[in-house]
Amino acid sequence: MRHLRRIGIVIVLAAIPVIAGLLALRPAGIAGAAETKGGMFKPVAPLEDLMSGIEDHFKALEKESGNTKSKTLKKDALVLAELFNVAKFHQSQKDYVDWATQARDALLKMPAAATKGDTAALKASVEALGKNCKACHDKYKKE
């Protein structure tokens, strides 16, 4: 009886490093697979820094929105759309995600408006975007 118990203890002790090794490998394996297959997206920059970049592009866009011939307007609108597309992943509350999505979608319409030379539509988009920033900040930006 006693030697059976000893064998049991040896087996348990031998299993610990194996189980620990499997647990250590598991998260890295899952994250790696998700990244390569375009699975769960994980932002790498803090929201504060992302927002600071959003502000720079927004200021540039405000200046360009009166000039449909601007060479950088489309790029700024698309980069800003992508930044909001990333900002979406920072929080999961429905209204937060909705505001980020609305900002992204408004920006995605701007290149076509610029091509059409529709200055009024561009100005309206920038104005709507400004309201969108404020709505989300009123609820989610502290201080």
Ligand code: HEC
């Ligand atoms: C979906 C919500 C949301 C939208 C839309 C949004 N923001 Fe923000 N913003 C936040 C949150 C939350 C913070 C606070 C981040 C923190 O300090 O962790 C923030 C912070 C900021 C900051 C301060 C960054 C710093 O350095 O502390 C600036 C500037 C900013 N936002 C600009 C903008 C501008 C400009 C727009 C619109 C073009 C905008 N944001 C739209 C959620 C949003």
